Amino acid sequence: MAGVDNWRTCLNDQPFCKQLRENNAKDSGQKRYSTSKGLTAIQGGDLYVWDSFSCHLVFYNLKNLLPECADRERNQAQILLCSNAPRFEVEFLTFNLTGSLVALWGKGGITVLELPKRWGRYAELEGGKPSISCKSISIASHFFASHKGAGLQQVLWHPGSESDTHMAFLTSNGILSVYNIQFPDVPVQVIHVDSQEPSQSASCISVATALGEKTMGFDFGPPIQLSRRASFSLSSQMDSTTVWPAYVVKGNGDMLVAYTDLLSSSPVKLAPQGPLLMHPPAEDNYGVDACSVCCLGETPTVLVIATCEGKLHHCVVLPSNSPESQTDSDWSASAGSSSQFEGAPDVSLYVYESVELELTLTTAANEAEDEFTCPIRLHKDAVNSDWYHCSHVAGIHTVILPWLDSLETFCYDDGTDLKDLPEQQECIVEHLICTKPLLSSPPSPVLGVGVVREASLGTFLLVLTSDIHFVSLPLSTSTKYKLSTPVMGTSPRLIQSPLRSLAQEPFHQHIAKILARKSTNPVLKSAKAASMSSQECFQLLSRTTQVFREEYLQKQGLAQQEIQKRVRILTQLKQQQQQDLRDLDNSRARLHESAQELAIRYEDCQEEHETILRRIEAVMRRLQARNPVLSEAERGMKKDLEAMEEQLDNYKRSLHQLRTKHDYQTRQIKKSEVAAASHSLKNSQVSQVRSVLQQEGEDLSNMLHRINQLKLDVGV
Structure with missing residues (x-):
């Protein structure tokens, strides 16, 4: 929480916040504001605040509050001036889905402001100019001029607009109108919510x-x-x-x-x-x-x-x-x-x-007093679809619907059963800020609510109080844990064993439900003019003590009892499981001994079985030998032996013929070798023939030489 407090202090110490407080004091804003407003809007990490006294929009990048951005050349706020400033009192700011247009509206009319482009070194508006003139368009001015008796109740950007330029607004006389800001005086559609046409006269009620x-x-x-x-x-x-x-x-x-x-x-x-x-x-x-x-x-x-x-x-x-x-x-x-x-x-x-909701912090002893009532405005959470915030004169409440995801899962999945729906699952209400602790306290309405969602800044709920001070509160981590933890039975397809579906919810979820708080001690942020007597201070102290006793001490005592009970049960289960393990070890030892005995007996039986088989074979052979009639196998064997004997005779004759042919061929080869040896020349004869051939070769060469010489001579 130290980082959050430093961030809040740094934001409230910025020059633009001081200027807003000075303008609010000049305009006597604390006296005018009797109901909650929406003078702030947050887009990611960008803060927009409407200055009612100067009739302009203030833009500030919350990243400038980070320590690493402290050395920037310029981290001041930028003023967005309206080319056609609204003449009515602006009470709410509403951005379209793309964040390019913002609707400034109140009971008396609507003005749409077109935001400039972001560029520059730090992606600021128009490169970081101190003041920027922005185009502003008045919407349905003719309608509000002709319906002065009807006050504007709600303005929303139409979710079905492809160009994100259509808006719808509702008036107190039951007219729902849809306009395109490109044609600001021509309605696209007009619906009379009441069954009868409303009166055009302002004096007629x-x-x-x-x-x-x-x-x-x-x-x-x-x-x-x-x-x-x-x-x-x-x-x-x-x-x-x-x-x-x-x-x-x-x-x-x-x-x-x-x-x-x-x-x-x-x-x-x-x-x-x-x-x-x-x-x-x-x-x-x-x-x-x-x-x-x-x-x-x-x-x-x-x-x-x-x-x-x-x-x-x-x-x-x-x-x-x-x-x-x-x-x-x-x-x-x-x-x-x-x-x-x-x-x-x-x-x-x-x-x-x-x-x-607990609007004031009065105790049960003060129920006889008049009940406090005030209009409550609902704001959707920009991060979680099952969260919403309530702003009113008495402060801020946050409501979470943990059963919404289970209900949507049941409707989307055809295979789910009715037992998968959440049972006895209530919404979670957290009282974050109380600006009217007692009925006698002066009204101090909330002037703006927004969720800061930025990776470097984190996720915070930023609230603007009536004295123009920003209060930043982190979203409850305990609530996030409850919502992110799956409920048993919501995912039946993930359960592989049917026995697991009979299991109860995890113990940590059970403890979390016991420790869940139905009421909290909010941050007190009453008006500066508020003064409380000793009795009223004692009432607040009693209420705070009662909440701490009922929502903290008693529930922690119940959680302690559940944990002790769980420890006793787990201790008994552990002892029983240890005894079961010892019994299993004894059973395993006995089974091992029995297995050894059975293995020995099996080997003995196997040997006896082989001995008996050998004895049976010997008996069968003896019986077959004493049988005077040949068996079918013996007769077949006899035929095979006779056929083999005939084949052996044929093989003997063929072998004798092969040997005779082999001897004849051997003799012929020897005769041819002897004849070849008788016709060959002796070595002396070979040398004489070689010398004669050499002499004749020399004579021929000499004759050729002489012939060539004679040809030359004849030519001369």
Whole structure:
């Protein structure tokens, strides 16, 4: 934690943070901010903060805080000026998927700021200029001018935009609009979430608004495919289209589904479905003060519905086949029956679990006081898909759904069984920051929440408090361990032996479950104007002591008892196994002795067996010899011997002929050698013939010489 504290201190000591605090003091921001905001945004390791007093965006690269970057020539923040600064109060920053556009929006309008390119020595914006003028576009200005009574509730970039330039926003009068920033005043699609058209007059209040049934927020779910009707399939090449459902929550807790389309030339017009049935039903419809909704997962979709009382409902979206749902959505189906595409399937919400957040640190003795309520905003985690964060006036909570991965695995894999679903697995809630420890404490809302995800910086939750101080908290390592540890039974294909499926969960997981905390002591970050009496300080101390006693000491005692029990069991098992090993050694010695005895007996039996075989053969020979009749083998042998005798006579005659011919040939060879010897010359004769031939050769050479001489003379 020392490195984290140093990082937080270094960040808060930066010049741009000091300037933000000075501007906040000039603008009296602590008095204006009564609800949580989203004035910060984080893209990897880049921090963006909106300065409400100067109406510009501040950019700072968090890598500049690292020790190896301390010697850079310049590590100051950069100011992004708006070419068309928003005239309304900016409350939230929302980046698109590619990080090239950021939406600055509040209750009164939307402005899109186009970020400059990153280049330069340290990949800074526009090479590291101190101030950069950026192009800004006002979105749907005509719409907000004509609907002044409707406040902007939610702005999201559309996930189905191929160019990443489409955005959708929801207003309190029940209008869901989709715009392309390339055509900022022309809507691509407009959906009236309520069944009736909203009033255009600002002075006229709708019945839904009067009853507190205005729309509060929405979130996009995974896309679905719509098939074309048979009457239109022949006239078009597209047999299906993709639509993105938008889950809209109302203040009374009702959930509706509106379908947006960006791929078709003419958007598919499907009336919103709803209100969706929630199972099991509740008398209060799971709260009548819903404030926000968040969509997690893909198959199946999990919706998180938050209420101002601090309750969170985790609902699974599943197809509905009940007659009640068919009746409630008849008006939706009839409205879409004239379309060339089939209507979307009816769905219902199945509440998996509900959890209540601890907004203030009051103890049970103070339950008689008035309950504290505030709007809660839900933020998806940029690193883990099964995490989300809750920001509100009283601080920050982080919620983890460890059963979401098991549920998705069950839905994707057809070979899984119902027993593979997580059993008695609850969500994990961590209270990270508390800005309102007591009911009497002044409000100190959170102004920004973001997850820093950078290899060199690590993974941190960066929070901006109302006094413009950044608080960085590392994500819980214990929670990561629980989520990364596989649950027994979730991977049945990896189990080779059927006996292993009967094994219980590992002991370290059992201890981790015992030590799991349901409540924590958050970081206190209340307003500077807060002052507590001795009694209130004692209440906080009592609550903190109670949490440490219940969540730490008692659970550690239970874990100690489980470990001691486990040690006793393992000791008994070890003693039994050692006794079994000794018995096995004795059995092995006895088996070895028995094997030696059996080997000796086998050798004796083998010798006796050979002796008996020899005696049997001798008896058989004697019996056969005394038999007066020749056996078939003997008769065959007799015939063979007779045939061999005849062949021997033939061989003798042939051999006599060969010897006679050999003698004759020998005599002839000797006679020819004698005749050849009688006709040969003697050595003396050979020498005389040789001398005569030499003399004649010399005479011939002399005659040739004379002839040649005569030819020469005649020529002269």
